[in-house]
Amino acid sequence: SYELTQPPSVSVSPGQTARITCSGDALPKQYAYWYQQKPGQAPVLVIYKDSERPSGIPERFSGSSSGTTVTLTISGVQAEDEADYYCQSADSSGTYGVFGGGTKLTVL
Amino acid sequence: QITLKESGPTLVKPTQTLTLTCTFSGFSLSTSGVGVGWIRQPPGKALEWLALIYWDDDKRYSPSLKSRLTITKDTSKNQVVLTMTNMDPVDTATYYCAHTPSDCSGGSCYSDYFDYWGQGTLVTVSS
Numbered sequence: 297s298y299e300l301t302q303p304p305s306v307s308v309s310p311g312q313t314a315r316i317t318c319s320g321d322a323l324p325k326q327y328a329y330w331y332q333q334k335p336g337q338a339p340v341l342v343i344y345k346d347s348e349r350p351s352g353i354p355e356r357f358s359g360s361s362s363g364t365t366v367t368l369t370i371s372g373v374q375a376e377d378e379a380d381y382y383c384q385s386a387d388s389s390g391t392y393g394v395f396g397g398g399t400k401l402t403v404l
Numbered sequence: 405q406i407t408l409k410e411s412g413p414t415l416v417k418p419t420q421t422l423t424l425t426c427t428f429s430g431f432s433l434s435t436s437g438v439g440v441g442w443i444r445q446p447p448g449k450a451l452e453w454l455a456l457i458y459w460d461d462d463k464r465y466s467p468s469l470k471s472r473l474t475i476t477k478d479t480s481k482n483q484v485v486l487t488m489t490n491m492d493p494v495d496t497a498t499y500y501c502a503h504t505p506s507d508c509s510g511g512s513c514y515s516d517y518f519d520y521w522g523q524g525t526l527v528t529v530s531s
Binding site for chain 2: 329331338339345382386390391393395396398
């Protein structure tokens with residue numbers, strides 16, 4: 297079945313820019329979504345439809361898409377951004393959904 | 405505001421069938437485009453997409469689990485039920501239900517992301 301690939305971990309210092317990638321063959325055809333999950337909590341949607349930001353999500357969170365890769369960018373990373381981040385999309389025909397393996401963002 | 409809450413057994417035995425109920429408020433599953441999905445997360449592991457049901461009873465399943473899953477809705481009770489047969493210890497996980505919003509901007513009102521999540525319920529499979 298269809299898979300999305302994320303790096304297991306990304307580390308940045310406070311104030312720097314973090315970029316988390318997600319790769320999948322169907323991403324040129326299907327939207328990608330990003331979720332933030334902190335320990336013991338349910339995931340929170342931070343980006344939808346590749347680059348849209350839900351209300352209440354800080355402007356430092358942005359998303360982009362290029363070919364088979366989508367990227368979540370966090371500008372001016374803050375300590376509170378330390379969390380696991382998951383991308384989500386669908387197979388090429390939109391029949392079912394899939395999550396990436398998750399990326400642990402560490403703020404040094 | 406939209407809220408969702410999962411309920412069901414915390415412990416099931418191997419080979420048993422798991423039945424989880426998602427009870428929600430703040431939206432109706434009879435509204436065009438709206439859906440409710442199920443996602444699980446084994447301890448210390450990644451999220452896994454399981455199933456999604458839309459307002460028009462369109463149902464989507466993970467291909468790897470399709471033979472074991474059934475998702476249904478009861479619009480009058482504001483509930484969505486997920487059943488998973490033949491449970492195994494590897495199915496031990498926190499199970500979440502989540503709301504899929506209506507998004508008609510692309511011509512179709514279907515969307516497939518989750519903007520509101522329940523708190524999750526931990527299900528342990530053990531004899």
